[in-house]
Each structure stands twice: as structure tokens, then as C-alpha cells.
Amino acid sequence: MIVQELTRNECFHLVAGNDLGHLASARNNFPYVVPIHYVLERETLYMFSLDGEKIATLRSNPNACLQVEENVDSRNWKSVIARGRYKELTGSTGERDYAWDLLQKRAGWWEPGALRPAHLHAGSNAVPIYFSIVIDAISGRQAIDDA
Numbered sequence: 001m002i003v004q005e006l007t008r009n010e011c012f013h014l015v016a017g018n019d020l021g022h023l024a025s026a027r028n029n030f031p032y033v034v035p036i037h038y039v040l041e042r043e044t045l046y047m048f049s050l051d052g053e054k055i056a057t058l059r060s061n062p063n064a065c066l067q068v069e070e071n072v073d074s075r076n077w078k079s080v081i082a083r084g085r086y087k088e089l090t091g092s093t094g095e096r097d098y099a100w101d102l103l104q105k106r107a108g109w110w111e112p113g114a115l116r117p118a119h120l121h122a123g124s125n126a127v128p129i130y131f132s133i134v135i136d137a138i139s140g141r142q143a144i145d146d147a
Contacts, residue, residue, distance in 0.1 A: 001075045001147075006140035011080045014068060014140060016040045019106050021068040023047070025086070027057040038066065039102040045082065045133040046089075046099040055129055062086040064133055075147075080140035084133040099130040 006014070015021075023036045034054055039046045045066055049055055058064060062085045069079040089095035 002144045003141055004144070006078065006080065006142055008138060010142075011082070011138045011140040012040070012043075014070060014078055014080050015045075015066070015082060015138070018068050018070070021066045023054070023064060023066055025054070025057045025061060025064045027060045032057045036066075037103070037106065039099075039106060041102055043135045045084070045135065046102050047131055047133070048099070048103055049129050049131070051127065051129060055131075058086040058131070059088075066133065073145075075143060075145040078140060078142040080138060082133070082135045083137040084135045087132050087134070089130040089132060095132070096130045099132065103130075 019037050019039065020035060021038060022033050023038075024031060024033045026032065032053065036047055036049070036054075063083075064086050065081050065083045067079065067081050069077060071077045089099050091097065
């Protein structure tokens with residue numbers, strides 16, 4: 001097996017070609033990693049969540065990364081880490097609507113972390129939170145079976 005670096009363009013291509021990754025953040029020196037659906041637009045990741053541990057962690061420390069992978073088998077895979085900063089999107093700037101427009105084009109974009117926003121029951125205090133991570137750094141590797 002040969003392991004080699006991916007180019008910047010190859011990294012963005014892998015992230016753009018997928019919609020499920022693992023979002024990592026940290027609070028009080030403790031890491032927190034969750035699966036999350038996303039959309040990549042230019043060099044910005046757009047995501048959705050309901051308020052909870054993930055959002056509390058990102059609010060306390062906006063540094064975050066998204067790991068995305070493609071696995072054929074244990075000897076043929078690609079993995080990318082995209083690093084950046086959390087930014088909550090608001091309706092006042094139109095960013096929230098823009099994120100919703102992008103995300104709703106993907107099936108199951110609200111999973112696994114929340115109920116579908118349109119189905120939130122009356123009286124619920126669950127407020128959908130849309131956020132972005134502008135990618136500051138991206139790197140990746142791939143393994144190729146040389147046998």
C-alpha cells in the first residue's frame with residue numbers, strides 16, 4: 001500500500017463530492033466529534049443543527065474541522081481534513097436563507113442531528129441554527145493498494 005498526499009484541488013474535490021463528514025471541535029480541552037451533513041460552496045462549508053452540545057462547544061471555541069473520507073477498503077481510501085472557524089448565520093444578513101437554499105437540495109440534510117425543521121411541532125423551543133465554516137486550511141491523504 002502506498003500513502004500519498006492529496007493536492008489542494010483533490011482535497012476540495014473530495015469534500016465537494018460528499019455531503020457527510022465528521023465535525024470536530026473542543027471545549028474545556030475535551031474533543032467533541034459528531035457526524036454531520038454539509039454543503040461546500042466555494043471554500044465555505046454550510047451546516048445545520050439544533051441547539052445542543054455541538055453548538056455550545058462551537059460557541060465556546062469557534063475553531064473547528066471537518067473530516068471527510070471515501071473508503072473502498074482498508075488499502076484504498078482517501079481522507080481530508082478542512083480547518084476553519086465557526087460562524088452562526090442570521091436571517092438579518094440573508095446568510096441563513098442562503099445556507100437553507102444550499103442544504104435543502106440534498107436529501108436528509110437535517111440528519112442525523114435534528115428533526116426536519118419543517119416538522120418541528122407547535123410550541124417547540126427548538127430553533128434551527130445554520131452555520132458556516134470558512135476553510136482556512138485543507139489537507140488530505142490517500143492510500144492506494146500497490147499489490
